[in-house]
Amino acid sequence: MADLAHILLRRQHDVLFATLNRPDTRNALAPEMVVELADIVHVAESDDKVRALVLRGAGGFFCAGGNVVNFQVRLSAQDSNDDPIAARNRDFGRFMQRLAALPIPLIAVVEGGAMGGGMGLACAADLVLATQDARFALSETSLGIIPAQIAPFVVARVGQRAALRLGLFGERLSGEDAQALGLVDELAADTAHLDALLAQWLTRLCACAPGANRALKPLLRRCGHESDDTLLDDAAQQFAACMRHEGAEGIAAFREKRPAAWRQAFGTADVHA
Known part of the structure; x- marks a missing residue:
């Protein structure tokens, strides 16, 4: 750029x-x-x-x-x-x-x-x-x-x-x-x-997985604009992809009572240069 x-x-x-x-x-x-x-x-x-x-x-x-x-x-x-x-x-x-x-x-x-x-x-x-x-x-x-x-x-x-x-x-x-x-x-x-x-x-x-968010926002934007069958068929495939990727880490972190690898905390110094 x-x-x-x-x-x-x-x-x-x-x-x-x-x-x-x-x-x-x-x-x-x-x-x-x-x-x-x-x-x-x-x-x-x-x-x-x-x-x-x-x-x-x-x-x-x-x-x-x-x-x-x-x-x-x-x-x-x-x-x-x-x-x-x-x-x-x-x-x-x-x-x-x-x-x-x-x-x-x-x-x-x-x-x-x-x-x-x-x-x-x-x-x-x-x-x-x-x-x-x-x-x-x-x-x-x-x-x-x-x-x-x-x-x-x-x-x-x-x-x-x-x-x-x-x-x-x-x-x-x-x-x-x-x-x-x-x-x-x-x-x-x-x-x-x-x-x-x-x-x-x-x-x-940043407590939410970045890949899951990238999948969810376009999915929600499609709701109400196409048939439920088409939308839910695609959603099932996306769910499976998430499960095999970030989902494995998220479930492991939940079971082990630890923060997921993608978690990140922000302070005021981080948001205002």
Whole structure:
């Protein structure tokens, strides 16, 4: 992977920590940042040792969504074959699909705000942790545009009625409101408590076998989208594969009353560089 200019990336106990690092723009999703995020997603997809991906923002702000300056540039772009605005927008949707389909847990850690596309990133996550003073909004319609490519992920996270209210009225959610809607899983009083909370969740995560988690997340995503027979036939094969791999260690550790080989504890120093 090439050197990253817009994201700080580090690896701790086989967890990837990706910090959006353009605080001057409140970590807005410039095209270059999305390209780097896609590179990180590729690493997480292809490296079986990676156990989770944690997304957060530098400077006390998660992500302000799309970069308005880039929107203006797109208005003046010309292409004889395709609409460049639609093409770039759809490219972001493909990235969102890959992000949501990651076979490993995706954790969003939100401080300050998650606006527009930033809220979309949070909605694609499996676990969202936030400070109580964090704010969430689908802010696109106030700019005369729509949350086009993040819409399915917002609806999947909070439901259609809530998504309609947020999008049509531009409502800003507090951390407490976002938790009540199911967008946020757990709140922290401040950044120090947020780091401690993240360390607790990562410790829980790393009590679970990494291979089993990589098998389980795609399986759960298939539920409700294909026949039970097909799903359960495949699940039986995956169960057998797990049993012959990590299952042997997990059962032995249980019988011997010892931690499994994959267990790893996180402290606050591990989660915040």
